[in-house]
Amino acid sequence: MISWNEFCVRKAAGADWLIWTAQPGIPYVKPLTVNETGAEICKRLMEGQDLHEIGLWLGGPEEADAAEVDIRTFIDQLEQELVQNGWREEAGKEMEKRGGERDGEQ
């Protein structure tokens, strides 16, 4: 699952870029470009909105359920692309490292 607080969306050169900011940096996990609606969905997820709330924004009260399904599909696609870029592997290492640091502090 994507931890949305580890990501940000930036607008640059006319495109929206979804960036995993919590990555170590090397190996490098490339950002993804998303369209404007995709960027807005990501921003709302980063703000902590749930899928139903975002579905309501996207489809209105009548289309909210269908929109929620679309959003879920969109998130799955993002995850797949991020995995291809090495995200899950590096995220796992990062979590292990943080766990280790916390154990060390204790």
Next chain:
Amino acid sequence: MKGTEKELLVLLAKALEGQSLKDIAIENEHELWKLARRHGVLPFLYEMGEEAGAAATMQVKQFYRLLFATKYYTGLLEQKGVACVVLKGCGAACGYPQEELRKSGDVDILVTDRKKWEYACQLLEERGAVREEEPTTTYHVGYRIPGGITLELHSSFMEAFDHGKANEVMDSMLETLTGQIIHSEVAGVEFPVLRRPYEAISLLVHMLHHFRTGGFGVKLLCDWKILWSQNWDKEDRETYLEWVGRFGLKGFSDLITQTCCRYLGLKPLDGTKGDIREETVEFFMEDIWESGEFGAGLNDRIAVLQDGGPLAYLRELHHQMLLNYPHHQSRPWLWPGLWTLTLFRFVRNNRRIRNVSTWSVLKKTAGRSRYMKEISLFRE
């Protein structure tokens, strides 16, 4: 100044203010792209056409790659107690309306804690950085890091000046830099940079180095405009003016500021503009156009002398000799031979590498040096 050059400056002034360039009509697209590319500023025009758009997308990708490499290596050094700052690159991009569009090709890190220089090198090498075989300068070591990126680890901003007093000031400044580190953030990524007055000195010295060798292009002028368009408090401005005075670079600083005011719409802060003649500003701008990014434009631009006199040529020869043979600085009996070798190398490189005559280089140097008196380089 040519029409395309004027046009590019107007567009850049708008882009640097964060204004859209979408509906602006341009006369000669091809010439404009060519000029903007030569000066490393094409990405700023991304809304104006496909070629600029493609350059901008490539630039954004490169920016993020370099940003995270910077995060990795500065994070490593800081975690191990080595104070360091980012020079140029994403550090200089802070303050741009879209940081990602500021072109950069490598990562530059200055180790401010000079006692830990060797340790810093060791740390990098333990984490995948491969030292480049030939150290090309006396002030940095080049590394190849994963992703095919070049990382330059600096022990100083630039190579030594050909002026003892300015070098003493530089040494005393470098001693204080560890106390002048702050953290900036771009795209949620934090990295260490110098406080604003010191960042400005670093950029000024960088510009001076390029100005006195191959020249520099419009990109660095944009950096200067962005840096001085931010909110400077009185204390920071005074700190800057004090250091720049000690270096004897107030005239050079005024020249750049005045050029930015005239052509990029910079509003100068008190005491930072000086009194440079309009004619000199125009000549300087012509010089910038000729240079291209980092003097890539012309082969016959090699050096600007401290002043226009004949002694300046000998001083430059001596300076180049010291840079070429740093290990023989304390053996003056070898100098006459080394002067001859340096001169021979200069003439040979002009012919073989730069493919220009030495006479052409000297003529150009004399031209560029003619306004050096006005900016009183290295005079307090």
